[in-house]
Amino acid sequence: MISLSHIMLSIILLSLIFALNSSRLKILITVMFLQGILVSIAPVFLGEEISTTFALFTVITLIVKGILIPLLLMNVLNKVKMKKEIEPIIGYNFSMFIALFIIVISAYLGNEIHFPVGGNLLGITAIATILAGMFLLVSRRKTITQIIGYLMMENGIYLIGITLSTKSRYIVEFGMLLDILVGVMIMVIVLQQINITFHNINSSKLKNLKE
Amino acid sequence: MAELVILIPIIAGIVALLIKKEYGRWLLPITGLIHALIFVFIWTGRVIPLFEGFVMIKPEGLLVLGLTSYLFVMISIYSISYLKEEKMENEKLFVSSMLFFLASMSSVTIANNLIVFWISVEATSLTSAPLIYIHKTKTALEATWKYVLICSVGIALALLGTFLIAIARDKAGLNIDLTFSELEKVAMFLNKDWLRIGFIFVLVGYGTKMGLAPMHTWLPDAHSEAPSPASALLSGALLNTAFLGIFKTSKILHLADIGNFSDVSLIILGLLSTFIAAIFILKQYDYKRMLAYSSIENMGIIAFGIGIGGIAAYGAIFHLIHHSLIKSSLFLSAGNVLMSFKTKLIDKVGNVVKFLPKTAIVLFAGFIGIAGFPPFGLFFSELFIILGAFRKGAYISVTIFIFSLILIFAGFAKYMIKILFGKEEVEPEIGENRWRVYPQYILLITSLVLCYVQFDQISNIMTSAVVIFGGR
Numbered sequence: 001m002i003s004l005s006h007i008m009l010s011i012i013l014l015s016l017i018f019a020l021n022s023s024r025l026k027i028l029i030t031v032m033f034l035q036g037i038l039v040s041i042a043p044v045f046l047g048e049e050i051s052t053t054f055a056l057f058t059v060i061t062l063i064v065k066g067i068l069i070p071l072l073l074m075n076v077l078n079k080v081k082m083k084k085e086i087e088p089i090i091g092y093n094f095s096m097f098i099a100l101f102i103i104v105i106s107a108y109l110g111n112e113i114h115f116p117v118g119g120n121l122l123g124i125t126a127i128a129t130i131l132a133g134m135f136l137l138v139s140r141r142k143t144i145t146q147i148i149g150y151l152m153m154e155n156g157i158y159l160i161g162i163t164l165s166t167k168s169r170y171i172v173e174f175g176m177l178l179d180i181l182v183g184v185m186i187m188v189i190v191l192q193q194i195n196i197t198f199h200n201i202n203s204s205k206l207k208n209l210k211e
Numbered sequence: 212m213a214e215l216v217i218l219i220p221i222i223a224g225i226v227a228l229l230i231k232k233e234y235g236r237w238l239l240p241i242t243g244l245i246h247a248l249i250f251v252f253i254w255t256g257r258v259i260p261l262f263e264g265f266v267m268i269k270p271e272g273l274l275v276l277g278l279t280s281y282l283f284v285m286i287s288i289y290s291i292s293y294l295k296e297e298k299m300e301n302e303k304l305f306v307s308s309m310l311f312f313l314a315s316m317s318s319v320t321i322a323n324n325l326i327v328f329w330i331s332v333e334a335t336s337l338t339s340a341p342l343i344y345i346h347k348t349k350t351a352l353e354a355t356w357k358y359v360l361i362c363s364v365g366i367a368l369a370l371l372g373t374f375l376i377a378i379a380r381d382k383a384g385l386n387i388d389l390t391f392s393e394l395e396k397v398a399m400f401l402n403k404d405w406l407r408i409g410f411i412f413v414l415v416g417y418g419t420k421m422g423l424a425p426m427h428t429w430l431p432d433a434h435s436e437a438p439s440p441a442s443a444l445l446s447g448a449l450l451n452t453a454f455l456g457i458f459k460t461s462k463i464l465h466l467a468d469i470g471n472f473s474d475v476s477l478i479i480l481g482l483l484s485t486f487i488a489a490i491f492i493l494k495q496y497d498y499k500r501m502l503a504y505s506s507i508e509n510m511g512i513i514a515f516g517i518g519i520g521g522i523a524a525y526g527a528i529f530h531l532i533h534h535s536l537i538k539s540s541l542f543l544s545a546g547n548v549l550m551s552f553k554t555k556l557i558d559k560v561g562n563v564v565k566f567l568p569k570t571a572i573v574l575f576a577g578f579i580g581i582a583g584f585p586p587f588g589l590f591f592s593e594l595f596i597i598l599g600a601f602r603k604g605a606y607i608s609v610t611i612f613i614f615s616l617i618l619i620f621a622g623f624a625k626y627m628i629k630i631l632f633g634k635e636e637v638e639p640e641i642g643e644n645r646w647r648v649y650p651q652y653i654l655l656i657t658s659l660v661l662c663y664v665q666f667d668q669i670s671n672i673m674t675s676a677v678v679i680f681g682g683r
Binding site for chain 2: 206
C-alpha cells in the first residue's frame with residue numbers, strides 16, 4: 001500500500017511541473033482533473049481505517065474536487081472566447097525552472113519538518129502543491145489561471161489536512177468542501193461577467209480601481 | 212438553541228428570494244429585530260447552544276455578536292428607505308444576501324470548533340460577494356473579483372494555519388477536539404514551534420479578511436463599490452468577525468506562554484496598517500475609499516492594542532465597539548451624499564451643509580468621533596492604547612502610532628471640510644429623508660452613551676475577554 005501511495009504522490013508532484021510548463025488552458029484544467037482525483041482518494045492509500053462514513057466522504061470529495069470543480073472550469077473555458085492562451089507574466093522556461101526549484105525547496109522543508117502521518121513524501125507533495133499554486137496565482141495574467149492557482153493551493157492544504165492524526169468530524173469537512181465549491185462557482189460567475197463586460201478575461205484589464 | 216441566530220436569517224433570506232421585493236425588504240428589519248431578541252436571550256443565558264463543541268458562547272464572541280445584531284437593525288432601517296429611493300435592479304438578491312451575510316457573521320461569532328470558524332469566515336466572503344457585485348458596473352466587477360480571490364486565498368492560508376495548529380496538538384499526543392475551548396485548556400502542552408507557524412498563517416489569513424496591511428488591497432475597492440448599507444455592514448461588522456480569529460488564536464499562544472511572539476507580530480502588522488492607511492488617506496479622491504482606509508487604520512489600531520496588552524488590550528476592545536458604531540454611521544451618511552450628488556469624487560461634492568443639513572451634522576459628528584476626539588469613545592480607547600504602550604516602554608512604536616494618527620486626522624479634516632463646506636461642482640438631485648438620517652444619529656448617540664454610562668454587564672464581558680492579555 002505504501003508504494004502505491006508513493007506513486008500517487010509522485011504523480012501529483014510531476015503534475016505540478018506539467019502545470020507550470022503548459023501553455024494551453026485545456027491541459028492545465030486536465031491536470032486539475034487528475035490532481036483533484038488523486039488528492040481526494042489519497043487518504044484511502046495512506047492506511048486509514050475504511051468505514052462507511054469514510055468511504056462516503058471520499059466519494060463526495062472525489063465528486064466535488066475531482067469532477068465537479070474541473071468540469072465547471074472546463075465549461076467556463078468553452079464559453080469564454082480565448083484569443084490567446086495562458087499569457088504568462090513569467091515565461092514557460094523560467095516557470096519550469098521555478099517548478100523544479102519549488103520541488104527542491106519542498107523536499108528540503110519536508111525532510112526538516114516531520115508531519116505526524118504519511119511520511120515525508122506526503123509533506124513534500126503538500127508543500128510543493130501549495131507553493132506551485134501560489135506561483136500560478138501571481139505569474140499568470142488570465143483570471144481563470146488564478147482560479148486554478150487557488151484550487152491548486154487548496155489541494156495542497158487538503159493534503160496537509162490528511163496528515164492530521166485525529167480527523168475532524170466529517171460533517172465539518174463536508175462544510176469545507178461546500179465552501180470551496182460555492183467559492184469556485186462565484187468566481188466562475190464573476191469571471192463570465194468580466195468576460196461580457198470587458199470582452200476579455202485578462203486580469204491586466206482590471207486596473208480601474210487604483211490610488 | 213443559540214444556533215437560531217444563524218438559522219433565522221438563512222430562512223428569512225430564502226423567503227426574501229421568493230416573495231415580492233416590496234415586501235421582501237421589510238424582512239431586513241424584522242429579521243434584525245428577531246436576531247437582536249435572540250441575542251438578548253443568549254446574553255442573559257436563557258438560550259444555550261444545542262451543539263456543544265461546535266458552538267460556544269465566549270465573551271469576545273458575544274460582544275461582536277451583539278454589535279453585529281445592533282448594527283444590522285440600524286442599517287436595515289436605513290436600507291428600507293434607501294431601497295425605496297434607489298432603484299436597485301437586483302433588489303431581491305441584495306436583501307437575501309444581506310440576510311445570509313448576517314447568518315454567516317453570527318456563525319463566526321459563536322463558532323468554537325476551529326474548522327467551523329474557518330467555514331463561517333469563508334461563508335462571510337461568499338455571502339458578501341454579491342453585495343459588492345450588485346451594481347454590475349466595471350469597477351464593481353473588478354472589486355468583486357479582487358475581493359473573492361484575495362480573500363479566498365487569504366482564508367485558504369488561514370485553513371493551513373488551522374491545520375498546523377492541529378498538528379501542534381497531534382505532535383503533543385493530545386486526543387482532543389479541535390476547538391478553541393479545549394485548546395485553551397491544554398495550551399501549555401501544545402508543540403510550540405508548530406503553534407507559532409500556525410499562528411503566522413492564521414494571522415496572514417484572517418488578517419487579509421480583517422484588512423491588515425499589506426494584505427488590505429481588496430478592502431478600499433470593495434467598501435467603495437458596495438452599496439452604502441452593505442459598506443456599513445462590511446466595515447462595521449465583518450472586519451470584527453475576522454479579528455475574532457486572530458484574537459482567539461493569540462489567546463491560545465498567550466496561554467501556551469509564547470504570547471510574546473503573537474504580540475510582536477500584531478504590533479508590527481498593526482503599525483504598518485495605521486501607517487499605510489495614513490499615507491493613502493492623505494491623497495484620496497473618493498470619500499468612500501477614504502472611509503475604507505480609515506477602517507484599515509482602525510483595524511491596525513485594534514491589532515496594535517491587543518499586541519501591546521494590558522490596559523491597551525482593554526482599549527482595543529473598546530475601540531472595536533466604538534469604531535463599528537461610528538464607522539457604520541459614517542458610511543450611511545456617505546451613502547446619503549452619494550445618493551444626492553451621484554458621485555463619489557471629493558472634488559465634485561461640496562456644501563453638504565446647505566443641501567443635506569441633517570446629514571452634514573451627523574457626518575461632522577462622525578468625523579470628530581473617528582478622528583479620536585472627545586466626547587466620543589475612540590478618544591478614550593486611543594488614550595488607553597497609548598498609555599498602555601508607554602507603560603510597556605514601547606516608545607518607538609507609540610511614536611509611529613501617534614504620528615500616523617496625526618496624519619490621518621490631517622487628511623480627514625481637509626477632505627471633510629471640503630465635502631461639508633466647500634464648493635460643489637454638481638447639483639444634488641435627491642434631498643435627505645429622515646429615515647436615512649435617524650439611524651446614524653442613534654448609532655452615534657449609542658457610542659456616546661456607552662462611553663459615559665458604565666453598564667456592568669457590558670464592561671464585565673469586555674474585561675473577561677481581555678483577561679488573558681492582562682486587561683484589567
